[in-house]
Amino acid sequence: MSENQKKIWITGASSGIGKAVAEKFANEGWKVAVSARRKELLDDLAKHNNISSFPLDVTNRSQINNVFNDILNACGDIDICLFSSGTYEPKDEQSLDPDKIKNVINVNFLGVIDCVKVVEDYFKNKKSGHISIVSSIAGYRGLPNSSGYGPSKAALTNFSESIYFDFKKFGVRVSVVSPGFIKTPLTDKNEFPMPFLKTPEYAADKIYNGLVKGNAFEIHFPKGLTLILKFLRILPYRLYLFLVDKLVKR
Numbered sequence: 001m002s003e004n005q006k007k008i009w010i011t012g013a014s015s016g017i018g019k020a021v022a023e024k025f026a027n028e029g030w031k032v033a034v035s036a037r038r039k040e041l042l043d044d045l046a047k048h049n050n051i052s053s054f055p056l057d058v059t060n061r062s063q064i065n066n067v068f069n070d071i072l073n074a075c076g077d078i079d080i081c082l083f084s085s086g087t088y089e090p091k092d093e094q095s096l097d098p099d100k101i102k103n104v105i106n107v108n109f110l111g112v113i114d115c116v117k118v119v120e121d122y123f124k125n126k127k128s129g130h131i132s133i134v135s136s137i138a139g140y141r142g143l144p145n146s147s148g149y150g151p152s153k154a155a156l157t158n159f160s161e162s163i164y165f166d167f168k169k170f171g172v173r174v175s176v177v178s179p180g181f182i183k184t185p186l187t188d189k190n191e192f193p194m195p196f197l198k199t200p201e202y203a204a205d206k207i208y209n210g211l212v213k214g215n216a217f218e219i220h221f222p223k224g225l226t227l228i229l230k231f232l233r234i235l236p237y238r239l240y241l242f243l244v245d246k247l248v249k250r
């Protein structure tokens with residue numbers, strides 16, 4: 001590892017978007033620390049010279065702390081944290097089951113908050129760096145059959161906006177990633193047609209460019225879909241509810 005080599009920590013990196021982003025950064029010469037629960041998938045990814053595996057369950061706060069210390073010991077320094085872990089079970093979303101909703105909130109929202117808490121002092125002390133959080137356009141407004149996932153992502157986006165101000169004072173960048181439909185194990189469970197469906201490699205390119213070359217708060221793609229959702233977001237309730245009721249097949 002050269003002294004000038006940039007370093008990124010990516011959670012949710014065992015499959016889908018996180019995995020594709022890890023490969024993209026590694027191929028661009030970055031040192032990449034990858035985390036998720038499935039060690040065997042991470043170890044496979046770590047066959048790449050620039051990737052190292054650090055298994056982790058984001059619902060276990062002390063484990064996050066230990067893993068971040070291990071990463072710092074191994075890498076010496078971290079420039080970007082990309083928190084991409086997430087869970088989604090479409091069948092569970094159709095029922096209003098508090099236990100299942102709590103599980104989604106635990107992984108998608110509280111798990112990310114714990115990760116941010118663990119890296120907070122490190123970034124604030126070094127007065128540089130970047131924390132990026134993978135949310136979703138599903139959090140823009142309430143959608144049908146989304147009793148846990150949408151609310152977890154709405155909370156995550158709001159949280160990212162909130163900590164943006166706090167970290168900015170310390171010279172630390174905070175950004176949020178809002179993907180549309182990307183073909184991953186997570187969306188493979190969907191039984192409805194997914195407009196503008198893109199590959200994980202497409203998402204990885206957009207995220208890499210947004211994190212490394214851009215300076216926007218929100219990295220959103222594909223624009224064909226996200227701009228429609230952004231338009232729906234500013235509509236008054238009466239119109240929004242009418243349109244979604246008509247447009248979304250249930």
Ligand SMILES: NC(=O)c1ccc[n+]([C@@H]2O[C@H](COP(=O)([O-])OP(=O)(O)OC[C@H]3O[C@@H](n4cnc5c(N)ncnc54)[C@H](OP(=O)(O)O)[C@@H]3O)[C@@H](O)[C@H]2O)c1
Nearest residue numbers: 012014016017036037038057058085086136181182184186
């Ligand atoms: N695909 C899309 O269309 C889409 C759209 C918008 C947003 N997103 C968001 O993008 C992120 C990545 O999703 P994806 O589509 O790439 O799905 P995915 O392939 O299922 O990836 C989810 C990742 O999260 C990890 N994860 C789940 N629970 C975890 C836990 N408790 N602790 C640590 N890691 C955990 C999984 O690894 P392990 O199972 O090995 O732990 C996996 O690496 C998610 O936050 C998702 O909500 C996806």
